[in-house]
Amino acid sequence: MIQQTLYDKLWASHAVRAEDDGTTLLYIDRHLVHEVTSPQAYEGLKVAGRGVWRKDSVVATADHNTPTDHWEEGIKDPISRLQVETLNANIKEYGAKVFFPFLDKRQGIVHVIGPENGFTLPGMTVVCGDSHTSTHGAFACLAYGVGTSEVEHVLATQTLLAKKMQNMLVQVEGDIPRGVTGKDIALAIIRRIGTAGGTGCAVEFAGSAIRALSMEGRMTLCNMAIEAGARAGMVGVDEVTLNYLKGRPYAPMGVAWDRAVAYWRTLQSDPGSKFDRVVQIDARELKPHVTWGTSPEMVVTVEDRVPDPEKEKDAVRREGMERALVYMGLQPNTAIKDIRIDKVFIGSCTNSRIEDLRAAAAVVRGRRKAANVKLALVVPGSGQVKLQAEKEGLDRIFKDAGFEWREPGCSMCLGMNADRLEPGERCASTSNRNFEGRQGTGGRTHLVSPAMAAAAGVAGHFVDVRELR
């Protein structure tokens, strides 16, 4: 028997047929749909007179355009409203297994509702017209983002055309220090390999540090795989996976559960299986990370300073750094801890799950938002996360500290709704992209973990969360 990686197994178990050049039709088990990347796909179906192949594979929700406050007033922006209404109409016409529309209490970010309801199960192929679909790989799925043409292709054929990617292993060993999270591991990996480091690869995260992470932490890590250039990130099944899934509304039960678990336990890379690339990270050396620039690879630890482009030898990189510093309004060699912020955003499919909110609340408890921080926004990833947080009293902790407690959605991760940065505003954000204009035209984003964002919110500038008592 040839030793197979987890990715090899997932690939082989979904390959329907292949062309001579290896282009393969891959069967798709779960198709997540949201309002932004689907209207043109449904329109394409309509124009061609085609139907949806398997509507019980579709799970849909509205998340990108929805407001996070005053839900009773509906969606004010008419263009956003039309997009959300178009999704309603399309799901009504073409069907879905489940649809959580705007205002439903289970509505939320597509990558949060999938796992929490058990729509995402080990061994599946999961796709969505959204690059952060890699999140679902935390459940030993082959999960990746596709474009709108591919959304249409999956709707019409239940398959995707794909070429096998390379196998890459990121092995993180050792105890994770206090104050270091899945987010910091992700940023440390991107710092090491760059934003194109995983291009063309399916990345498996393994090692004792990964096994020690909760499912939330693993999802954060797989979510950011795309920021390392990898279309898919994944983690093998273990007890943590199974414990998370057991009892989820759409997870199998009874005999079916036992049968499923027996199969799921095989979803790991065989010992001695071959990877095209291997990166090793020592978890014990990791520290909280903060991005300083306009690409996730422009990242340092909280103890560092903003780098100096003069020390960079590569001309393209140097120019990129100089441009980023101008955009970010930063001087080289400034200590990260001296950077003052205007806003805080705790949310997004990277860090809006219950564990993230608990971590942020633990920092905020008994403290106040700093006077120079104009807005500190806490946006739970889904209605269910919100409910759970409120049960635990986290909402009170945030509100008492002057943080705003909002309705679920993508919110200021990309600012398609009203939540955004004004030009020049600087934000400590738990999201995944610090690109120019991502959180609002001219806005300046620093990516951090939830605890680090909360700490910056109470201090008014970045602080080392490990130094808080």
Add this chain to the structure above:
Amino acid sequence: MQKFTVHKGLVLPMDRANVDTDAIIPKQFLKSIRRTGFGQNLFDAWRYMDEGQPGQDCSKRPLNKDFVLNQARYKGASILIARKNFGCGSSREHAPWALGEYGFRAMIAPSYGDIFFNNSLKNGLLPIVLDEAKVERLFNEAAPFPGYALEINLEAQVVIKPDGDSYHFDIEPFSKYCLLNGFDDIGLTLRHAAVIRAFEDKRKIEQPWLFT
């Protein structure tokens, strides 16, 4: 999909690495439910001095004169040369739609974001990969030479330079076949509907919990 066979066109150099899809087409334009109308907002934040809004008349907006797209010598460009990791970031197919509608037919870069690469192929926009040294030469040759044009022959898989020199590029045979013929993938895939159905039936027996 528009066929791609041979294309000769003016080159536009986009001299920065990691150009993400948020830069290619900013989020406010993603609210559209149509497939067209994005060309005027290609690189919106870099191209105009004000903040763009969907549905706006862009002809009166103040231009950023320094931005390469606004320089007279690149008017009508249809081949974009770029640095590494072009089109990284989000899966928005609006990015290749915007590039295509603006008039680009091909791109040349050392690497691309994977999803963007795929999306481009599905829209008849050819993403050519050449190694960094060759891309660097193209940048150096294009800069001092207004009107610098390249010819791309997909059948022969070559980029032909004005000096007659040519660079070979690789492309997956299946993608090449679809581009050359302008085929729509869905139609091709549905020829295998029976095979997909059989695969699905087997899966229902092996992993019934996926079908409840």
